[in-house]
Amino acid sequence: MQKFYVILVDGTIYFSWLFIVSMGLTLIYGVMKILNIAHGSFYALGAYTAAYAVGVYFAGHYPPVGSFLLLILAGIAVGGIVGFLVERGLLRPMYGRDEIVLVLVTYAAFLVFEDLIKLIWGVDPYFAYQPYELLGRVSIGGIAFAVYDIGLFALAVVIGIAAWWALERTRSGKLLRAVIHDREISTAMGINVPRMFTATFVIGAMLGALGGAITAPAISVVPGIGVDVIVLAFAVSIIGGLGSVAGAAIGALVVGLARAFAVHILPEAELFVIYGVMAIVLAFRPQGLFGRPSARKI
Amino acid sequence: MRTLVALAVLLAVLLVAGPLIPSWLVFLLTIAFAKALVVLGLLVMMRAGLVSFGQGLYYGLGAYAAGLTTNFFGITDAIALVALGGLVSAIAGYVLGFVMVRYREIFFAMLSLALSMILYGILVRSAALGSTDGFNLPQPSFFGFAVNGPAGRLLVYALTVVMATGTAMMLHRFVNSPAGVIGEAILTNEIRVEYLGTSVTGVLHLTYVIGATTAGLGGALIAIAAGHIDPDLAYWTTSGEFVFVAILSGIGHVAAPLLGMAVFEAIRSFAFQYAPYTWQMVVGISMLAVILFLPSGLWSLFAPRRRARGAA
Numbered sequence: 387m388q389k390f391y392v393i394l395v396d397g398t399i400y401f402s403w404l405f406i407v408s409m410g411l412t413l414i415y416g417v418m419k420i421l422n423i424a425h426g427s428f429y430a431l432g433a434y435t436a437a438y439a440v441g442v443y444f445a446g447h448y449p450p451v452g453s454f455l456l457l458i459l460a461g462i463a464v465g466g467i468v469g470f471l472v473e474r475g476l477l478r479p480m481y482g483r484d485e486i487v488l489v490l491v492t493y494a495a496f497l498v499f500e501d502l503i504k505l506i507w508g509v510d511p512y513f514a515y516q517p518y519e520l521l522g523r524v525s526i527g528g529i530a531f532a533v534y535d536i537g538l539f540a541l542a543v544v545i546g547i548a549a550w551w552a553l554e555r556t557r558s559g560k561l562l563r564a565v566i567h568d569r570e571i572s573t574a575m576g577i578n579v580p581r582m583f584t585a586t587f588v589i590g591a592m593l594g595a596l597g598g599a600i601t602a603p604a605i606s607v608v609p610g611i612g613v614d615v616i617v618l619a620f621a622v623s624i625i626g627g628l629g630s631v632a633g634a635a636i637g638a639l640v641v642g643l644a645r646a647f648a649v650h651i652l653p654e655a656e657l658f659v660i661y662g663v664m665a666i667v668l669a670f671r672p673q674g675l676f677g678r679p680s681a682r683k684i
Numbered sequence: 685m686r687t688l689v690a691l692a693v694l695l696a697v698l699l700v701a702g703p704l705i706p707s708w709l710v711f712l713l714t715i716a717f718a719k720a721l722v723v724l725g726l727l728v729m730m731r732a733g734l735v736s737f738g739q740g741l742y743y744g745l746g747a748y749a750a751g752l753t754t755n756f757f758g759i760t761d762a763i764a765l766v767a768l769g770g771l772v773s774a775i776a777g778y779v780l781g782f783v784m785v786r787y788r789e790i791f792f793a794m795l796s797l798a799l800s801m802i803l804y805g806i807l808v809r810s811a812a813l814g815s816t817d818g819f820n821l822p823q824p825s826f827f828g829f830a831v832n833g834p835a836g837r838l839l840v841y842a843l844t845v846v847m848a849t850g851t852a853m854m855l856h857r858f859v860n861s862p863a864g865v866i867g868e869a870i871l872t873n874e875i876r877v878e879y880l881g882t883s884v885t886g887v888l889h890l891t892y893v894i895g896a897t898t899a900g901l902g903g904a905l906i907a908i909a910a911g912h913i914d915p916d917l918a919y920w921t922t923s924g925e926f927v928f929v930a931i932l933s934g935i936g937h938v939a940a941p942l943l944g945m946a947v948f949e950a951i952r953s954f955a956f957q958y959a960p961y962t963w964q965m966v967v968g969i970s971m972l973a974v975i976l977f978l979p980s981g982l983w984s985l986f987a988p989r990r991r992a993r994g995a996a
Contacts, residue, residue: 421790423924476972479976480975483975483979485789485790486735486793486927486931487931487975489927490924490927490928490931490971490975491972491975493924493928493968493971494928494967494968494969494971494972494975495968495972496968497964497965497967497968497971498964498965498968498969498972500964500965501961501962501963501964501965501968502965504961505961505962613921617797617801617920620794620797621798624794624798628790654809654810655805655809656805656809657801657804657805657808657809658802658805658806658809659805660801660805661798661799661801661802661805662802664794664798665795665798665799665802668787668791668794668795668798669783669795672786672787672791672795673791
């Protein structure tokens with residue numbers, strides 16, 4: 387029983403950041419139909435910026451509470467700036483090209499970012515453990531949790547609800563859904579689709595970088611952290627159905643729990659389980675759990 | 685016919701040039717042509733609309749089939765190992781093909797990615813297979829003779845070149861055969877092909893098995909040429925690289941992957957040599973340049989008037 391409790395908790399913690407990262411990916415795919423491999427770079431950039439900023443912040447002996455705000459701001463800022471530059475500079479000239487070509491453009495961007503990160507921050511690991519240690523641990527049900535992880539979960543829930551509200555209850559959300567549904571008709575109806583694209587990509591990149599920034603205190607930030615995250619985020623988005631926020635939540639929960647389950651019961655199968663689940667879901671529901679099947683064209 | 689003659693000439697030139705060119709170039713070309721085999725299969729698949737982000741699955745399978753056979757059964761004959769790698773991948777491709785041909789576009793890409801990552805996950809976690817470090821292969825032999833040193837490397841080079849150009853010739857026949865042409869029709873409009881009375885599934889299954897087989901051959905050749913295998917062969921970045929080279933080369937002509945892969949490996953090797961810390965950046969920027977300035981791939985440099993087919 388104890389073990390299942392631990393699995394549940396571990397899975398939920400994993401879910402928190404995975405959900406935030408994957409939501410960015412799935413949003414970008416839903417609106418722009420771009421499978422953004424550079425999303426892994428946004429995650430890595432967020433983690434590096436946050437770790438670096440936190441290091442500087444604590445070296446300056448400012449009140450430690452501010453570091454949480456700093457983490458979030460660092461992630462959002464770097465994601466926003468880089469996302470804007472990538473969309474305007476790299477993707478905009480490519481719209482209208484084949485979906486696969488766009489994937490490769492983001493793959494090329496990913497390769498460039500990998501080395502750029504090494505050039506900026508070097509190859510030594512960064513540790514930003516202070517915010518994590520600061521909150522200490524609480525004991526719930528006989529097991530000690532890091533309060534920071536609980537905070538992550540709360541943040542994921544808040545972001546999830548905010549995304550749902552923004553998409554379902556606001557005017558811009560409605561316009562965005564129109565673009566998702568039919569790009570051409572939306573253009574004809576006077577929606578500024580290119581601007582929607584920029585906004586979506588920037589928000590998606592912010593979410594990716596935020597995911598990196600908030601995990602930075604819990605991990606050691608090393609080169610190559612983006613490369614694993616990107617396939618995980620793919621798996622999450624595919625399981626949930628590409629382009630669906632609710633799907634990203636379910637997908638992240640499935641992946642988080644499956645991984646926690648494997649880690650505690652059968653450590654050899656950790657990687658295997660995630661992609662196994664993905665393959666099974668695709669085999670039975672190609673559109674993912676929340677995706678809608680598309681009509682066949684004659 | 686012109687293509688077949690051109691490929692035969694290319695093969696002859698490469699074979700004659702083998703002993704004359706420096707050994708680093710021999711190695712570079714061996715690696716490039718072994719990988720080009722994978723891209724050749726991918727080219728045939730992409731012409732039928734199957735873009736696989738998981739060819740690493742068959743590439744890794746072929747390499748591990750060859751590697752495990754040498755290490756556990758002591759078979760070192762290069763030709764037998766390559767044949768075995770191709771066979772194992774072909775069988776795996778045939779079995780998985782029943783599931784895979786039901787998917788299209790992004791779902792096909794993602795399911796193939798998932799399958800290759802499953803293999804990667806298994807390989808990484810199997811201590812018996814060397815885990816993330818992989819393992820080394822002994823020197824290959826040819827017809828019972830162990831050939832060491834530069835001569836051995838030349839023989840592996842010759843085998844790789846023969847396999848790559850030979851496969852290119854066969855695939856040239858294939859893309860112009862009814863099945864190959866129907867593949868292109870499937871990409872254009874699948875339902876109409878069905879209305880015309882052809883089995884879409886059958887053609888796609890055949891295409892998929894071809895892709896798997898060439899990837900297995902390429903994997904086995906890489907294992908023999910490099911003398912080392914590790915799970916990265918099945919990782920998604922490896923598969924992504926193949927798709928990239930296919931696009932970079934252009935999928936209009938079977939000789940394109942041979943050229944594209946050679947160029948790609950050359951860029952990578954030189955970038956690694958002269959900019960060891962930024963080689964990925966060099967590769968990435970070269971990729972972007974090709975996508976921007978040569979939308980139909982490198983091959984469009986050689987066929988300027990004819991529009992490359994099926995680029996979309």
